[in-house]
Amino acid sequence: MDLDPSVVCRLCLQFFSSASMVMLNRNEGLIQAIQHITSVEAILDPDNNVYMCKNCQTLLDQCIQFRTTCLCNDIIFRRMHIKKNRDISKSPETFPKVEVVKIENEFDPMINNIKNELDEDNDFKPEAEVEAYSSEDVKLKDEVIAKSRRKRSRRSKLNQLTDNRSKPKAVSHKVQCQICGKMIANTNLGAHQQTHNPNRPKLVCPHCPMQYTDTKRLKLHINNKHTHEVQYSCDRCGKTFASPDSLRVHYVALHTDIKKYECTLCGEKFSRSTSRRHHYKMVHTTIRPYECEYCERTFKFNICRCDLTLHTRTHTGEKPFECDICHKTFNKSYNVVIHKKSHQNELERAAEKAMKVVQNVC
Numbered sequence: 001m002d003l004d005p006s007v008v009c010r011l012c013l014q015f016f017s018s019a020s021m022v023m024l025n026r027n028e029g030l031i032q033a034i035q036h037i038t039s040v041e042a043i044l045d046p047d048n049n050v051y052m053c054k055n056c057q058t059l060l061d062q063c064i065q066f067r068t069t070c071l072c073n074d075i076i077f078r079r080m081h082i083k084k085n086r087d088i089s090k091s092p093e094t095f096p097k098v099e100v101v102k103i104e105n106e107f108d109p110m111i112n113n114i115k116n117e118l119d120e121d122n123d124f125k126p127e128a129e130v131e132a133y134s135s136e137d138v139k140l141k142d143e144v145i146a147k148s149r150r151k152r153s154r155r156s157k158l159n160q161l162t163d164n165r166s167k168p169k170a171v172s173h174k175v176q177c178q179i180c181g182k183m184i185a186n187t188n189l190g191a192h193q194q195t196h197n198p199n200r201p202k203l204v205c206p207h208c209p210m211q212y213t214d215t216k217r218l219k220l221h222i223n224n225k226h227t228h229e230v231q232y233s234c235d236r237c238g239k240t241f242a243s244p245d246s247l248r249v250h251y252v253a254l255h256t257d258i259k260k261y262e263c264t265l266c267g268e269k270f271s272r273s274t275s276r277r278h279h280y281k282m283v284h285t286t287i288r289p290y291e292c293e294y295c296e297r298t299f300k301f302n303i304c305r306c307d308l309t310l311h312t313r314t315h316t317g318e319k320p321f322e323c324d325i326c327h328k329t330f331n332k333s334y335n336v337v338i339h340k341k342s343h344q345n346e347l348e349r350a351a352e353k354a355m356k357v358v359q360n361v362c
Helices: 028-038 055-088 109-120 124-132 138-166 186-196 216-229 242-255 275-282 307-316 331-361
Strands: 020-024 050-052 174-176 183-185
Touching: 020 055, 028 055, 050 055, 109 242, 124 216, 183 186
Parallel strands: none
Antiparallel strands: 020 050, 174 183
16 A cells, blocks of 8 residues: 555554644654654655654653653662662671782772882881981981871872772663653753743844843854854864864864764765764655746755756746856856856966066066
8 A cells, every 4th residue: 555655654554634744843852752753764765754652652652651660760779779789798607708808900000000109118107217317317207207198198199099999880861852852861851841841931133133041042043143252163164163063063074084873774974963864865765845936847955056046047037146356247156256256367378478578588
């Protein structure tokens, strides 16, 4: 049976009316929740709308609730288990006595070096040695006291290293937000849920109607869109950006070999998510959603090279790019660059003629 993917549920493939469907394209929380719970990538083509029925949404909420409950109960169970083991270890009659054997750590050269230095003078007693000196040997006393302090600091350093190795590493637990489905650290869950509160006070941009709930985001918006007071410069090429995120994306894409965005169909890797999205549309899809209003030609893109915009200019005769020297107009920006080189060649030829005239006169 052939089904239209735009009118069925993404998960159960059942047809429902549009009133009982939820659009997934603009709901990043549900997309991440589906992928986290089922390992299914909900959106395959950003140009097509994908829906999910209310029944599947209810089942997904139940799975999220069950997972959150399990994570919380796991923390409680681990605490109970640790407490039980501590109570058992306090009763010595339960287990037979075991001889404790001290094992030297042979794999940490730093600890072994400190131990060797301490073992060389195990019989050193600073108080006795200080008393043996006369009152006239004040300088020698100070040296002996300093030596004893250094040895104590080494012993404390050794104990600190040993204690750090014996301490278990803290495990960070994450829980899922019941509203958007995102995985949030347990300590930040309360602050994150406040972002979904519609009555939360908002900060208004003084230059435009944009509103934000976070002061940091408001400052980034004002600097990026209006004031441009703070500029973040690339230390490799000198290009400036209005936000640190834009600088980071630029640096990783152009000045490193990191390509973490992989196409799920062919395995080709890209340094930017936009490049992967463009590759997917160009290579792996046949959908051409943009149609010319003057003819029957269709296009995959509308704002890039050989796209709908450039094609439409062949019908309208629009030439928005102008040469600032002779004011000649063109339909492509690249044509202006090529045209300006002709002016440069003319200036060079004129300069050569002037030099020849001067040489003939002389």
